[in-house]
Amino acid sequence: MTAPIEFYFEFSSPYGYLAAERIDDVAARHGRDVVWKAFLLGAVFKLEGTQPLTQYPRKGEYSRHDFARSARLNGIEFNMPANFPIAAIATSRAFWWLDATDHRMAKEFARAAYRAFFVEGRDIAKAELCADLAAALGADRQALLSGIETPEIKAKLRNETDDAIHKRGVFGSPFMFVDGEPFWGADRLDMMERWMATGGW
């Protein structure tokens, strides 16, 4: 087994959702695992001089069209949430709280939260909904609600976000690394797959 793909994602990112639906399958075809890393994209906007995609006038309109088009191309259910973007702080903390004891359950939670938001339009920024989604996967609802309020989990999300931005150069979602090689965007999964198949070029 070669090194895992590192997968950075923001819960409020439509392209993050589209990549989340595909990335483990893409990786498996090349004998790789995926390490999922939730981070807060909002932290990068001021540093980078950017803003959420949908807030640009022309790029925003194009993006809304392309989210749905890219979802259809990949057979992924997608409905643009009416309330967008959201500040998915509790969601990201819940991911890391679960991840501390069970990577697999954390991934399942991430996929469930993404679908709750980008298919059903539910407000996954709410801790109560995060707890419900995690409980459905077997997690302890009350333990999660307490856990995401601890200094340790708050620091974990802050540190992961800082590392992503300051150490790895992450500026968007999704953002993947294959043996250190960076790939930005759900529309680069094919290029990333070719990179794994060929060993790079």
Added chain:
Amino acid sequence: MTAPIEFYFEFSSPYGYLAAERIDDVAARHGRDVVWKAFLLGAVFKLEGTQPLTQYPRKGEYSRHDFARSARLNGIEFNMPANFPIAAIATSRAFWWLDATDHRMAKEFARAAYRAFFVEGRDIAKAELCADLAAALGADRQALLSGIETPEIKAKLRNETDDAIHKRGVFGSPFMFVDGEPFWGADRLDMMERWMATGGW
């Protein structure tokens, strides 16, 4: 013959160059012609709240890496110019001056100018160099130098740029339309090709 692809490009855009090297072949595989349309991307930055890719700290570093990586993937020669970006006003006017009488020569000029900039690092913003490149294709050097200073050609570039931004929603380079369907970016040529092959989805 179905409707031609509309291809909007900015001469100072590395991804515009990468698309320019491929787009006529991609179109020909689907029985289509390509209408090339030079425009000035600089006009959109203030309206959209964006800036040239390489001026973002993290996205800029990633982009410089990706220009070269994407070029290698497609077998295209590429050297990042030391003087970048440039204000390719004379270049774009030269394109439209040639296009008024000879679409084919205008395309050849665009490809030659792109290569002069992104392979040889020459300053294609200079009218004299544009005239040299066009003369090598058979154009009248002096007529071009006079032509690009006429009110008609200046207005033509201004109008094409305004139309691109205000009527078509173009906000980046390259930007393509297939039967009205928009595709942004050199890395969307594959998706665009799939759209033509399937009739859309």
